[in-house]
């Protein structure tokens with residue numbers, strides 16, 4: 259059997275998602291478990307999306323619209339684009355995959371930063387490409403370093419902005435300098451999954467470059483975060499018309515399910531919910547920073563809905579001990595951050611419980 263396996267795929271270390279609440283409850287016999295591990299929306303799904311889904315239940319015997327006509331129309335209005343500049347995916351993760359499957363051949367080079375979203379190397383490797391990681395400057399992407407790595411085999415560059423798991427961002431100025439150095443034959447994918455939470459004044463928006471006609475620039479967005487629809491799996495890419503038409507040939511005809519399309523349309527109309535989410539995240543971060551300062555713990559200021567914390571101990575141990583107390587966070591060991599945990603901004607009570615348990619666990623492990 260083993261001889262059937264492709265070595266580039268067989269050598270992959272699978273992506274480890276945040277552990278589900280139900281699994282932890284079962285395993286540890288806990289009644290109450292708080293999950294602050296997957297950067298989900300603590301407020302639940304957009305209420306408008308919930309209402310639209312309730313009404314749509316009776317249509318679920320029908321296949322979805324493979325062209326996602328209404329959703330594209332709705333997004334077109336939102337961003338002043340044409341429907342042909344959009345590609346809709348089963349989560350923005352699927353669009354990462356479509357890009358890799360559509361463009362990469364054996365021996366191509368994909369460049370990104372170290373300590374960034376692990377799906378980029380994983381999918382690049384599946385497609386036979388070499389994934390080049392550029393060291394960070396502090397906790398941030400080094401765009402100049404990435405530009406310096408471009409060679410004749412480079413096809414695709416991934417830039418998570420804000421970045422997961424560090425929460426840092428690349429500024430408008432950095433992006434302008436970078437774009438001036440990248441040849442047109444190289445695709446630059448700005449993964450803007452967390453853009454709704456970014457509030458830095460010099461935060462760039464890749465959409466503007468696409469609108470200005472830069473055909474090699476791609477922006478990825480998702481409904482999983484600010485709209486609270488992670489379970490439905492729906493995201494989109496804003497791309498040039500040529501790329502959209504090309505990726506249409508790569509994707510499955512019904513890649514995005516009917517319920518997800520309906521919920522996404524409704525969620526786009528739910529400005530109140532988006533605002534509420536943003537406010538909650540922004541206040542939650544402020545509270546968390548204050549409390550972490552009091553505890554004397556180092557963290558990385560974040561433009562996203564999570565915060566990276568240096569616990570100065572084996573993060574896996576801290577994760578395990580916190581789990582026993584019913585709080586799920588993420589140890590960032592797989593990202594080469596052996597003493598860091600990442601915590602999603604939850605409700606105020608959840609953050610209070612997180613802090614209580616973190617302090618308890620750090621004491622237990624002899625840290626304070």
Ligand SMILES: Cc1ncc(COP(=O)(O)O)c(C=O)c1O
Pocket residue numbers: 296297348349350351352375418421422449451479480481482488491492493
């Ligand atoms: C940087 C980044 N991009 C994309 C995604 C995936 O989003 P989606 O749920 O749309 O597939 C995530 C999710 O955690 C992420 O952190």
